[in-house]
Amino acid sequence: MLWPGGAPAHERTGVGFDRQTQQATVTTVVSVSCKSVNAGGETPTGDTSTAEGSSAEQQAKGTCKKATIRVDTGDDKGRTFTEIVQPDQSRQLHEGEKVVVAxxxxxxxxxxxSVADVNRRFPMGLLAGIFALVVVIVGRLRGVMALVALAVSFLLLNFFVLPAILQGSNPLVVAVVGSSAIMLIALYMCHGLSARTSVAVLGTLISLLLIGVLGSQFIGWAALTGNTDDNTGLIHGLYPSIDMSGLLLAGVIIGSLGVLDDVTVTQTSAVWELHEANPTMGWRGLYRAGIRIGRDHIASVVNTLVLAYAGAALPLLLLFSIAQSSVGTVANSELVAEEIVRTLVGSIGLVASVPVTTALAALVVSADRPGAETAGAGAGGSAAAPTAPAPAPATSVSAGTADGRPTPARGGKGRRRRH
Structure with a gap:
C-alpha cells in the first residue's frame, strides 16, 4: 500500500545538494597576489583580531592561488575555467587533484x-573494498550473507523509504514498515530460518514499536520541528507536504534498528546457549541468567549510542562551548534537543529490548525440554543396560538413554525418584 511510484520531480534550485554537478580535474595551480585578483577596491581595514578582519588582511596582502580546472564529464567535457583560492580557505587545490564542480x-x-567539493570516490571505494574483504575473511559465509543483507537494506532505503516519504506518506509508518522489512531480510538471511532468529525478530519489532510511540509523543511535547539546518530547510522548501517532525522520528527509528538487531540477536543466542548447557533449567532460571548477561549488554550499548550521537554533534557542541553557554541553554536549543530526544528514545528502546527478548527466548526455548521418553529411559536404563562390572554411584551419570547417549547427572544429595 505504501510502495511509491517514484519520487516526484521538481525544478532544480541550484542550492546545496540540489545542484547539477560534473567531474573535473585541476590542471594547473599558480601563485598570484591576492590584491591583483580580488575584486575589492581599497585595502580593507579593521580589527585583525576578529575572524572577518584577519580574513580581510590575508586577502589584501597574502598570496592566493589561481587554479585552472578541466571539466571531464557532461556536455562541456574538455572545457576549462579558472578559480581563485584565498589563502584562508580550508580547502586548497593541488595540481592533478580530482574535484566535483557545480x-x-x-x-x-x-x-x-565552480569547484564544489573534492572527488573522494577512489579512497571511499577502496575503504569499502577493505571492509568487505575483512568481513568475508573473518565471517566467511555469514560475512557474505551480511554484505548481501547490507546491500538489500540500502536498496529498500533508496527505492521504498525515501520515495515513499517524498510522495507524502506518513514518515512514521514508512519508517516502521521499512525497518521491519530490513530487519526480516537481514536477520533471516544472516542467521537462518529458525526459532532462535524468530524470537530476535519479534523482540526487535516490539522494541521498534516502543521507540515509535515514545518518539512520537516526546517530539510532539518538545515541539521539535525537524527543520534545523540548511538541508532540512531545502527539503521543506522543495516538498512542503513532508512532515519534518515525522521525518525526524523516522530517522530515530531507522538509526536505532542496527543496534537493536545486535542486542536482540545476542540476548537470544545467550539464552539458547544457557539451555544447551542445562536443558533441565526452567524458563524462570533461563530468564534470570539471561538478564544478568543483558545488564552488561545494556551498559555498553547505551554508552555506545550516546557517544555516537555526541560524536555526530561534536562541532555543534564545540560552538556552544566557545559561546560559553550554560548547560540548560544548550540543551534547550532545538539543535541539541533533537539529539537528546533521539538518544534517549533510542536508548529506552534498546534497554527495553533486553528483558523483552530474554523473556521471549526463555519461554520458547524452555518448551524444548527432555521428553518423557528420555526421562523414562534414563530412569530405567540400568535395568535395560548390559550387566556392568560394578554399580555406578548415585551421583554419577546414569546408564543412558535409549539411543545410547548418557543422561545428565542430577546434583544434590543423591535422592532417587520414587516409582
Missing amino acids: YEPSAPRDLQY
Missing part, C-alpha cells in the same frame, strides 16, 4: 562552473 546554466558563461 554547474549553473543560467549564470554568465565565465561563472557557470
Whole structure:
C-alpha cells in the first residue's frame, strides 16, 4: 500500500545538494597576489583580531592561488575555467587533484562552473573494498550473507523509504514498515530460518514499536520541528507536504534498528546457549541468567549510542562551548534537543529490548525440554543396560538413554525418584 511510484520531480534550485554537478580535474595551480585578483577596491581595514578582519588582511596582502580546472564529464567535457583560492580557505587545490564542480546554466558563461567539493570516490571505494574483504575473511559465509543483507537494506532505503516519504506518506509508518522489512531480510538471511532468529525478530519489532510511540509523543511535547539546518530547510522548501517532525522520528527509528538487531540477536543466542548447557533449567532460571548477561549488554550499548550521537554533534557542541553557554541553554536549543530526544528514545528502546527478548527466548526455548521418553529411559536404563562390572554411584551419570547417549547427572544429595 505504501510502495511509491517514484519520487516526484521538481525544478532544480541550484542550492546545496540540489545542484547539477560534473567531474573535473585541476590542471594547473599558480601563485598570484591576492590584491591583483580580488575584486575589492581599497585595502580593507579593521580589527585583525576578529575572524572577518584577519580574513580581510590575508586577502589584501597574502598570496592566493589561481587554479585552472578541466571539466571531464557532461556536455562541456574538455572545457576549462579558472578559480581563485584565498589563502584562508580550508580547502586548497593541488595540481592533478580530482574535484566535483557545480554547474549553473543560467549564470554568465565565465561563472557557470565552480569547484564544489573534492572527488573522494577512489579512497571511499577502496575503504569499502577493505571492509568487505575483512568481513568475508573473518565471517566467511555469514560475512557474505551480511554484505548481501547490507546491500538489500540500502536498496529498500533508496527505492521504498525515501520515495515513499517524498510522495507524502506518513514518515512514521514508512519508517516502521521499512525497518521491519530490513530487519526480516537481514536477520533471516544472516542467521537462518529458525526459532532462535524468530524470537530476535519479534523482540526487535516490539522494541521498534516502543521507540515509535515514545518518539512520537516526546517530539510532539518538545515541539521539535525537524527543520534545523540548511538541508532540512531545502527539503521543506522543495516538498512542503513532508512532515519534518515525522521525518525526524523516522530517522530515530531507522538509526536505532542496527543496534537493536545486535542486542536482540545476542540476548537470544545467550539464552539458547544457557539451555544447551542445562536443558533441565526452567524458563524462570533461563530468564534470570539471561538478564544478568543483558545488564552488561545494556551498559555498553547505551554508552555506545550516546557517544555516537555526541560524536555526530561534536562541532555543534564545540560552538556552544566557545559561546560559553550554560548547560540548560544548550540543551534547550532545538539543535541539541533533537539529539537528546533521539538518544534517549533510542536508548529506552534498546534497554527495553533486553528483558523483552530474554523473556521471549526463555519461554520458547524452555518448551524444548527432555521428553518423557528420555526421562523414562534414563530412569530405567540400568535395568535395560548390559550387566556392568560394578554399580555406578548415585551421583554419577546414569546408564543412558535409549539411543545410547548418557543422561545428565542430577546434583544434590543423591535422592532417587520414587516409582
